[in-house]
Amino acid sequence: MFQGLARLGGMTAYVTLEHVSKSYGDREVLAGVSLVISAGERVALMGPSGSGKSTLLNCLGGIDRFDRGVIRIGDVDLGSASGEALTRLRRKQIATVFQFFHLLPTLSVLENAAFPLLLNGIPEKEALAKGREWMERTGLTHRMTAYPDQLSGGEMQRCAIARALAAGPKLLLADEPTGNLDSSTGDKILDLLETLTREQGITLVMVTHSETATRICDRTVHMLDGKVVEPVTA
Ligand SMILES: Nc1ncnc2c1ncn2[C@@H]1O[C@H](COP(=O)(O)OP(=O)(O)OP(=O)(O)O)[C@@H](O)[C@H]1O
Ligand SMILES: [Mg+2]
Secondary structure, three states: OOHHHOEEOOEEEEEEEEEEEEEEOOEEEEEEEEEEEEOOOEEEEEOOOOOOHHHHHHHHOOOOOOOEEEEEEOOEEOOOOOHHHHHHHHHHOEEEEOOOOOOOOOOOHHHHHHHHHHHOOOOHHHHHHHHHHHHHHOOOHHHOOOOHHHOOHHHHHHHHHHHHHHOOOOEEEEEOOOOOOOHHHHHHHHHHHHHHHHHHOOEEEEEOOOHHHHHHOOEEEEEEOOEEEOOOOO
16 A cells, blocks of 8 residues: 555655566666655666666656566556556656657647647646646747747747646656757756746656756666666766
8 A cells, every 4th residue: 555655764755666677588678777766856867878768767657568576656556557557647647758859740839738638538628728828837828829840949848848747747757858959958948847847846757868957856866787876986
């Protein structure tokens, strides 16, 4: 019962990984990852290309299956939860933003943001009203009737963030959210991610190659060859 809410030094654990492993064929890409993330914490995930960062994020998001170990998010045990419980978790509690935005090209900016709410069964009018609130929060009100191919990279990521957060998730997974943006646009996106996750009490796990991006995080976790490692110090 509520194992994921175990108290840890006064903090509430929201995401727990215990000895998580995953292989592709005979190649182990996650090799026993253990990690505890508190509710509302912002964690940066760094490491060389191929070290397993995206795989780990995809396992947390319920997109990839893992072979061994335990992942708990809140009170849901991902390894033993039913398909229905996993779908509910993915739709209601977890949201993801990616390096290449993944917006739906045939929907306007506002419709993109409101779309997950429709999937959650919220009536269209209400979904669009909520979407508009998120246009404001992400600074996109003046662009909400545009289509993704008419947007700048920064605007596309703002739209992806609005879409991710409109449904009120508790966990935001971000895979190199500034990886395709110039540094000043990326900086503004980082500020936005920090403000919104702080305001809404959202737990953030952000994969990044940029040391400067870690400034919005409480802690950095380093990965190497599928494992969490101590950072290499000079
Ligand atoms: N579907 C797949 N089939 C086979 N191997 C895969 C698959 N997806 C990922 N891998 C392998 O798993 C390893 C970890 O990949 P992952 O994408 O998690 O790395 P990453 O740390 O996110 O790297 P990057 O910084 O380049 O994005 C890599 O060696 C990759 O080639
Ligand atoms: Mg990756």
